[in-house]
Structure formats: C-alpha cells, structure tokens
Amino acid sequence: MATQYPVHVTDFAHSTADATTPAIHTITSADLTDALRLGWQDFKAVPSHAIMLCLIYPVVGIVLARTVLGYSILPLLFPLAAGFALLGPFAALGLYELSRRRESGEDASAWHAMDVTRSPSFGAMLGLGLALLVLFLTWIATAQSIYVAAFGHEPAAEIPDFVSKVLTTPQGWQLIMVGCGVGFLFAVVALCISVVSFPLMLDRHAGVMDAVITSLRVVARNPVPMALWGLIVAALLVLGSLPLFLGLAVVIPLLGHATWHLYRKVVERNPNPPVLPPRNKIKRSAADFPVSLFQWRSDK
Numbered sequence: 001m002a003t004q005y006p007v008h009v010t011d012f013a014h015s016t017a018d019a020t021t022p023a024i025h026t027i028t029s030a031d032l033t034d035a036l037r038l039g040w041q042d043f044k045a046v047p048s049h050a051i052m053l054c055l056i057y058p059v060v061g062i063v064l065a066r067t068v069l070g071y072s073i074l075p076l077l078f079p080l081a082a083g084f085a086l087l088g089p090f091a092a093l094g095l096y097e098l099s100r101r102r103e104s105g106e107d108a109s110a111w112h113a114m115d116v117t118r119s120p121s122f123g124a125m126l127g128l129g130l131a132l133l134v135l136f137l138t139w140i141a142t143a144q145s146i147y148v149a150a151f152g153h154e155p156a157a158e159i160p161d162f163v164s165k166v167l168t169t170p171q172g173w174q175l176i177m178v179g180c181g182v183g184f185l186f187a188v189v190a191l192c193i194s195v196v197s198f199p200l201m202l203d204r205h206a207g208v209m210d211a212v213i214t215s216l217r218v219v220a221r222n223p224v225p226m227a228l229w230g231l232i233v234a235a236l237l238v239l240g241s242l243p244l245f246l247g248l249a250v251v252i253p254l255l256g257h258a259t260w261h262l263y264r265k266v267v268e269r270n271p272n273p274p275v276l277p278p279r280n281k282i283k284r285s286a287a288d289f290p291v292s293l294f295q296w297r298s299d300k
C-alpha cells in the first residue's frame with residue numbers, strides 16, 4: 001500500500017526558497033539496489049503506460065542513426081546507445097510523475113504523466129532538457145570525428161568485417177580507447193548536472209540553477225555510489241539497445257522510476273511541499289487541440 005504524506009498549500013515564493021538548499025543524505029550501494037527494486041515495482045504496476053511513454057525513444061534512435069550516417073549506421077551504434085544516458089533524465093519526466101503519484105497514493109494513469117506539464121518549473125525542465133540535447137548531439141558529432149580520424153571516410157562494411165576491423169587492428173583499438181575515454185567525460189558531465197535535477201524540479205518546483213547545484217552536491221557527497229549508479233545506467237542502456245534499441249522500451253521506464261526513488265533517498269524531503277491548486281475541469285472542443293495538451297498555465 002502506498003505511503004501517504006501530508007500535503008500543505010504554501011506560498012510559492014517560500015516553497016521556491018526551500019528548494020534551493022535541501023539537505024543531502026549519504027547513501028550506499030544498498031540504496032541503489034533498493035531504488036531499482038522500487039522502480040521495477042512501479043514499472044510492473046503501470047507497464048502499459050511506461051511502454052507507451054518510452055516506445056518512441058527506440059524509434060527515434062534508429063531514425064537518428066540512419067540520418068547521421070545514411071549509408072551505414074554501424075560506426076555510431078555504440079555512441080547512440082551510450083548517448084541515451086545523456087537524454088534519459090529528460091525523457092523520463094512523465095515516469096517521475098507516475099512514481100510520485102504512486103508514492104502518495106494517488107491514481108497513476110497515462111494521462112496523469114502529462115501533469116508534469118502543469119508544473120511551474122516545466123519551462124526550467126525544458127531548458128535543462130535542451131542543454132542535454134545539445135550535449136547529446138555534440139557527443140554524436142565527436143564520436144563521428146573520432147571514427148573518421150581512425151578509419152577515414154570509407155563506409156563501414158558488413159557487421160562481421162566491421163567488428164573485425166575494430167577489434168583486431170591498431171586503428172580499432174585507438175577508436176575504442178579514445179571513444180570510451182571521451183564518452184566517459186560526456187557521461188560524467190551529464191550525471192553530475194542531472195542525476196536528481198528533474199525530480200527536484202518536479203517535487204520542489206526548483207529552477208535550473210538550483211536543481212543543477214543540488215545534483216552537484218549529491219555527487220560530491222556520494223562520489224562512489226553515484227559512480228556506481230552511472231555504471232549501472234550505462235550497462236542497462238547498452239543491454240537495452242540490443243537489438244535495435246528495442247530493449248529501451250523496458251530499460252528507460254525502469255531507470256526513470258528508479259531515479260525518482262534514488263532522489264527520495266538522497267535528498268531530504270520538503271516538510272512543506274509545494275502543490276498546484278486544484279484544476280477545475282472544463283469542457284474543451286476539438287478546436288482546442290493541440291493547445292489543450294500543454295496546460296502549464298492555470299485555466300481561467
């Protein structure tokens with residue numbers, strides 16, 4: 001049974017101030033395991049919703065791969081798979097909302113995931129999401145440059161030949177070492193600025209800078225657990241990318257729900273959580289579509 005937590009309507013300016021300096025807890029690897037367990041429970045409770053929200057990301061990955069290298073997607077398959085770690089925190093916004101609702105004992109359905117758009121911090125979420133997208137595209141361009149530096153502009157051959165070139169030639173070893181090293185740096189940046197940023201913005205209505213600073217504080221307070229969490233995320237995303245990114249339809253919701261529970265473990269709860277005022281249900285006509293999908297403004 002979901003745990004009930006007291007909800008208080010507070011002045012928004014006061015709640016924003018509370019969001020700037022939340023206390024940070026020290027966690028262990030056991031907390032990471034428990035966060036994954038709770039995330040799996042959330043996924044099992046609303047599997048159709050999670051899959052519906054996340055099924056688009058494997059498709060986007062395939063299309064993006066085909067667009068980047070129209071003649072062959074082989075050289076960028078691994079960078080694309082690893083790059084989902086950069087976009088994952090933003091892609092899971094609706095999943096955080098579902099976990100939050102289940103935690104508080106509220107109904108959790110697919111449409112409830114859209115309630116995240118009503119948050120006063122939704123604009124900040126979009127801003128940080130755009131920053132992660134730029135980081136992702138920069139990583140893809142960098143990975144392409146590393147491949148060209150190692151093998152030139154010659155198109156990649158069939159999979160067996162490509163794997164052989166990467167694993168048995170000096171150029172392939174150079175590609176692996178340099179690519180993994182540079183990719184590691186991109187992943188560290190993304191982890192540090194976003195590990196709890198989006199859940200914090202959803203939960204406390206924090207701004208971008210406050211959320212990023214809190215994420216940096218979390219990593220500084222828990223360097224080893226956060227490094228282990230990064231490895232877990234990377235490993236699951238690589239596994240979920242095989243075959244053809246289809247496994248991400250399960251991995252992304254699992255990690256999204258688990259990230260919410262990780263946030264709960266590492267960031268002190270706000271004793272006076274800000275809430276949105278009840279929204280009056282009004283009838284809408286077909287002419288309101290698609291504007292009615294984006295309701296972060298209060299209905300009059």
